[in-house]
Structures are given as structure tokens and as C-alpha cells.
Amino acid sequence: MTADSHVDSHGAAHTSTGLSNNKLGMWLFLGSECLLFGGLISTYMLYRGRVGEGPRPSQVFDIPFTSVSSFVLLMSSLTMVLAVSAAHKGDDRNTYLWVAVTALLGATFVGGQVYEFTAFYNEGMGFTTSLFSSSFYVLTGFHGVHVTVGIIMLMSTVGIMKRSKVPGSKAETVEMIGLYWHFVDIVWIIIFTLIYLIPA
């Protein structure tokens, strides 16, 4: 909560809009993120056929592996929403548990992405091999960085909450991170379909 807004015992924010400024700010941020990822996805779509001497997407993509990664990230959205639900009920134990599980699933996804990048590199697809490879690594790399930032936020939140140093509502803090996490998930829903499943 900002200095000029507070949440009363009924959860109502005392702001000019009657809404939490933090939450409104997070939704504005996520709206602006649509433009960032829109640009990266559009650039990839434009360049995915420009493979030059390098491998084609269908030659390097491992659909079964990426499908499992996608499933892991999708399930992390479930554990995140369970963490938010527990936080709203004031159930600290389950909040910590689900936040930690979410971070673990996120780390599994990022680990899978590192493995995938390494495999692609070994198959001759470097960052500068072709326009396709450059736009692919930038898009999926940016997404991976977002997941990593989400993991750091999740783990930091658990640490801060355990020290009871969360300013304002604990539930709202978890909800903010949850919104960010779900956004990262919906971006992957788009990337998985447009980049992996639809052949160039």
C-alpha cells in the first residue's frame, strides 16, 4: 500500500477509486507487458522462416519435452492460486507451502529451458546463426528472465513474510506476485502455441 491508501478491516481500499493502488498499478504494468511480448512475438513470427544456413525450427524443437515444461508451468499457476487463496484465509502455513511449490515448479521450467537452449546450441543453433535463432532466443530468453524474476519474488516474499515485515496486507502482497506469475503463464500459453506447435 502506498502512504496515502490503506485497507480497512473489510478489505476496502481508502483511495480515490476505492481500489488498491498497488493492484491497479500491477494491472497497468501487465497491460504494458502485453506490448513488450507482442513486439517480441511479432518479430519472431516475421523471422521464423529466415533460417539461413542454420537448422529449421522443426529440426530442433522437441515437442514432447516442451509439452512437459508447459504442463509444469501451467500447474505452477494452480499452486500460485492456491497460495493466494490460503493467504486470503490467513493460513500462513499453506501460503508458504504453495508459494514454495510454485517457485520449485518455476525453477523446474527454467531448468528445462536452460537444457533446451544447450541442446539447440549443440545442434548448431547459436544466437547469431540466423534471424530465426536470434528472435527465438530473445523471445524465450525474455520469458525465462520473467520466470526467474518471479521465482526471486516468490522466495523473497516467503522470507519477508516469515520475518513479519510485510508492509500492509500479506494477502495483497501474495496476490500481486500471483498476478505477475499468471501473466508469465499466459505469455507461455501463447509462445507454446505460436512458436512450438505451429510449424514455420
Add this chain to the structure above:
Amino acid sequence: MTTETHSTTEHGMSNAGYVRIAAILAAITALEVATYYVDLGSLFLPSLLIMMVVKFIIVVSYFMHLKFDNKLFSWVFYAGLILALTVYGIFLATFHFFS
């Protein structure tokens, strides 16, 4: 104060409800992957895009609670999304992506 002015609204779903939503999302993902291996002909692209949009809307509506939250949040988010779709739709059309 109305419910719409609450910063933390009633989310309207139980944990079992969230698990059901996740099961639906997992099933749609399985169908998406299946389209990669099954020849659907001209239905391949539309079916994949429809499933992608359905998954997107389910996550945004239920996991991100836009369905239950104040409409201003929906406006703020969808405004950014529609702006992105418009700008990059024009961008791709300029480079003859759709032709």
C-alpha cells in the same frame, strides 16, 4: 461501501474449483499437443488458435480473478492487450506476413 470498491474482492471459487480449472487447462494442453501429431488438415490452425485463446481467457478470468474483480482492472489489462494486438497486427500486415 459496495463490493466493487473492495481491494480484495470475494474471489468466488473454492480450492476444488481451482483444481477443476487446472484439469480443464491440462486437458486443453493435451489436445493442443495432439494436434501436432494428428493431421487435422485445414482445421489445424484454427483449432490451435481457438484452444490458445480459451486457455488464455480461463487463466485471466479465474486464476487472475478478472471475472470476479472490479471491471476497471479488466479495462486496464484488455486495453493494453488490444493495443498490442492492433499495433503488431498492423506491423505484421506492413511486412505482408498475412499474404
